[in-house]
Amino acid sequence: MAHQFSLAYLTVQGCPPPEQIEIAARTGYDFVSLRPIYMGLPGEPNYALAENKELLRQTRKALADTGIKLLDIELARIHDGVDVKKYLPAMEVAAELGGRHVLSSIWTSDRALYTEKFAELCDLAKPLGLTVELEFVPIASVRTLAGALDVLRSVNRENAGLMIDAHHFHRAQDKPEELDAVPRTWFHFVHLCDAPAQIPTDREEMTRILREARLYCGEGGIDIAAIVSRIPAVPFSIELPNLARVKELGYEGHARRCLETAKAYLAAHPRPQAICCA
Structure with missing residues (x-):
C-alpha cells in the first residue's frame, strides 16, 4: 500500500489555509492538516474559518480545485478553565470540509x-463523524505514552484516538x-519529523526545537522506523x-523537501510484513 501524506500547519506556520492547500497539491501531498482554532500565540495569524466566511469560501474552493483532502484540524487544547464547547464551530467547519480528526493535547x-x-x-x-486524537507533548501536562493511554482508557470513547508524534515520542x-x-483502532495518523538524538534538559531549548527547529527525516537521531x-x-x-529552512527555501520549497526526505527515509526503512496487534 502506498503511503499517504498530509502537510501539517506547523510545517508552513503562518501560511493561510488556501495557500497551504495549493502548496500541498503542487508538492505531492494527499491531505492537509489545518489550524482553524486560533490559539493566540505571539505573532500567530488568526485563521479561524468559522469566523471568517470569505477565508472559509476560499479554503473550500482550494480543496475542491486541487482534490486535496482535509485530514485533521488543531488544536483543541485541554487546560484549566477551558470550555470545550468553544471548539465546536471549528469542528463543524472541519466536518463540512470533509475532515476526519481533531487534534488535542492536555495542559x-x-x-x-x-x-x-x-x-x-x-x-x-x-455526531460530526470526527475522532479526537490525543497527542502527548513533552512540554505539556500529559507528556508520555503512559499518560495518554491512561486518559484514553479512562474516557472509553469509541471516537478517541492516539496520535504519535515522532519528536514527542x-x-x-x-x-x-x-x-x-x-x-490498533486507536491509531489514525502519525506526525513525522526528525530531531537531534540528544534530548535537551532545558525546557526553553526543548520548546525551541519543538516549535521551530525540527529536522528532515533521516537528518537527526530519532529511530523513526522503529516507531x-x-x-x-x-x-x-x-x-x-x-x-x-522556510527562510531559505520558502514555504513550498520546505514542504517539498519534507515530503521528499520522508519518502526516501520510508523507502530505505520498509515496514515489516507483520505488525504485532493488540
Whole structure:
C-alpha cells in the first residue's frame, strides 16, 4: 500500500489555509492538516474559518480545485478553565470540509478535569463523524505514552484516538515496543519529523526545537522506523517546523523537501510484513 501524506500547519506556520492547500497539491501531498482554532500565540495569524466566511469560501474552493483532502484540524487544547464547547464551530467547519480528526493535547495537571473535558470533547465530535486524537507533548501536562493511554482508557470513547508524534515520542523516552499493547483502532495518523538524538534538559531549548527547529527525516537521531513499524498503515502528517529552512527555501520549497526526505527515509526503512496487534 502506498503511503499517504498530509502537510501539517506547523510545517508552513503562518501560511493561510488556501495557500497551504495549493502548496500541498503542487508538492505531492494527499491531505492537509489545518489550524482553524486560533490559539493566540505571539505573532500567530488568526485563521479561524468559522469566523471568517470569505477565508472559509476560499479554503473550500482550494480543496475542491486541487482534490486535496482535509485530514485533521488543531488544536483543541485541554487546560484549566477551558470550555470545550468553544471548539465546536471549528469542528463543524472541519466536518463540512470533509475532515476526519481533531487534534488535542492536555495542559492542566488536574486529572479529573482533563479526563472530564477530553470525554466531553469526544462527545461533541462524535455526531460530526470526527475522532479526537490525543497527542502527548513533552512540554505539556500529559507528556508520555503512559499518560495518554491512561486518559484514553479512562474516557472509553469509541471516537478517541492516539496520535504519535515522532519528536514527542523520542523526547518522552518511550520505547517503540510499548506501542504493541495499544489497540490498533486507536491509531489514525502519525506526525513525522526528525530531531537531534540528544534530548535537551532545558525546557526553553526543548520548546525551541519543538516549535521551530525540527529536522528532515533521516537528518537527526530519532529511530523513526522503529516507531512507525509498530503502528498500522495510517497517513503520515509531516509536522516539521523549521524557520531557517522556510527562510531559505520558502514555504513550498520546505514542504517539498519534507515530503521528499520522508519518502526516501520510508523507502530505505520498509515496514515489516507483520505488525504485532493488540
